[in-house]
Amino acid sequence: MSTVVRTERRGGVLVVFIENPPVNAGSLEVRRGILDAINELSAKPALTAGVLIGAGNTFIAGSDLREFGQPLEAPELPGVIAAIEACEKPVVAALHGAALGGGFELALGCDARVGARRLVVGLPEVTLGMIPGAGGTQRLPRLIGVPRAIDWVCSGKRVPAELALELGVLDAIADEDLLDAAIKFSGRTKKRKLKDLSVPTSAEGELLAAEQAALRQGKGRPHVRAAIESVKLSRLAPIDEALRCERAVFTELRMSTDAFALRHQFFAERDAQKVSELRGVDPLPVTTIAVIGAGTMGTGIAIAALDGGHQVTLLERDPQSLQRGRERVAKHYETQSAKGKISAQDAERMLSALATSLDWAALAKADLVIEAVFEDLRVKHEVFSQIDQHARKGAVLASNTSYLDLDAIAAATGRPEDVIGLHFFSPANVMKLVEVVRGKASSATALATGVAIAKALRKMPVLSGNAFGFIGNRIYAAYRYQCELMLEDGAYPEQIDAALEEFGFAMGPFAVADMSGLDIAWRMRQARAELRNPAARYVSIPDRLCEMGRLGRKTGAGYYAYAEASRGTPDPIVRQLIEAARIGKGIQGRVLAPHEIVDRALLAMANEAAQLLAEGVCSRASDIDVVLANGYGFPRWQGGVVFWARRHGREALNQKMKWLNEIAGEGLVIADLEGLFED
């Protein structure tokens, strides 16, 4: 008797309930239970058909990811599907909630699929560094053609029931009771194995376009290439041979570094949502959000809030800025609707939920106020004292500050317990990360509300202590500083950027600096000059660039020169400046190999991460990897810096850190690295 699969007879139909809460994840026990049920269906003459259905609110929403890192145990999923196909009686999959990964492959192994209207189906294996391993890349193209199958498999997208029905992936949608509908359907259906269908032909141009789009989106990673090849094989090889190939590739890829790294990211993101200190704390309901400051961040946050279905009030200090802000939001929805990403009605509905105001009294309605004005403590103080006067009692008051002391901001109010940080990333309507910052007086309720609202906006909240730069910017600053040291030591911006882009960052640190503007960090260095460790090496190259008016892209030059609309090109003036800086310090520049560049940059990040853990700014090592992947373009398939550090093991990491200490010179404080290895 299986504990996770239960059977029940309904007339001549054997109903197989998969009951493995919370999401009916496919596991060894589930596979065993289904196989037993299929054997029962085959063996008993009184039974005429089978129906597979998930208990609770979903079908199999994916496989148990922990199994992927371990040796596989029989029965494996292809064996279960083969048994369904070999069974002479039809088996119908009754699908609701989500049928993903192995769950969807199981459904494709059945003779028909009946779905609930709100069902989603999809194959997310590629997003986890693998390819589908139980026929997904072979049975799906037989229904939807190779180009579309490449898109579904490589993007891991969740496809809604209606589209699935239109494309023949579902045979019916049930508006009444799903089980009843599937039982009825099983009476009408005959055996129909997808493996017996031929693959529809498709135009070569369409195929090539799908392939190129998938490679671009998947950054050409080996598992993305393998997925494309596997889907294409459906046209070329007999299915049994193609299924064997698919399984072999899956078996190999699931143990690849990419797959371990992406699984690590998956679990890290899931764990980051569980904040133990907020367990049992109810968030306050949030309907209306006021955003103060309609600049880059304020408008992005307003869009994110509108997308999340909230009423939004945007507040500014002068009519021009307010008008500009409103236009930016309107333009965004116009473009979205013109591109067909949302309907014109939805665009209109979102915009009608936006109010704009110059009057602080407009704050009175807000359940949550998010401040996004200039990064200047004096300005923030003024703004928070206004918020204090006008926001209703009990509203949560948040600052989007990047570096300022949240406690100093909260002190401008008479209710510091209601003040938290909500640090969004630019562009705020796109970037997933939100650091939820805990001030010394922040109440658990205010923090829980911050976490809940971030989730409601489909963001990834990570709790951070109130330290300079919080988690992400502080690690990023250590990384950038190490890269600047490498300029003095002999590397040039383009070499450092190339090495880190090869590692997987979308852009190297100097290209990023040019894009965001060199003046922000310049101002910060000036403001914090007195706090600087006098023993630490100080790299003045970025200051010199700023003094020359080279503030990055916006001034046409920074670390690189920017001709009209081009990517930056190395500039001899920058070379001269770097070489002069080396001479000034008596440094004999030497060639740095790409692996040395990557090692130094990542060791510096790992060291800062360990420091943050030791200081308690960050409570869980894996949170750091969530921050880096979702806010800083750290390649997901590298897992994050904690994953990277753990791969070395303690001993090797310690050795490498000693090496960094020697070459980076005075001032680099090596942290206790143990925290990086603790869960």
Ligand code: NAI
């Ligand atoms: P911004 O300069 O684009 O916008 C600031 C807006 O605030 C301006 O429209 C200004 O008119 C308005 N403002 C200034 N004083 C005001 C007042 N007293 N009352 C009402 N409105 C006022 O600045 P940005 O880039 O949007 O930054 C805002 C905040 O977000 C800063 O604290 C910054 O550190 C933070 N941040 C910025 C990021 C970025 O990439 N730009 C990323 C994450 C956080």
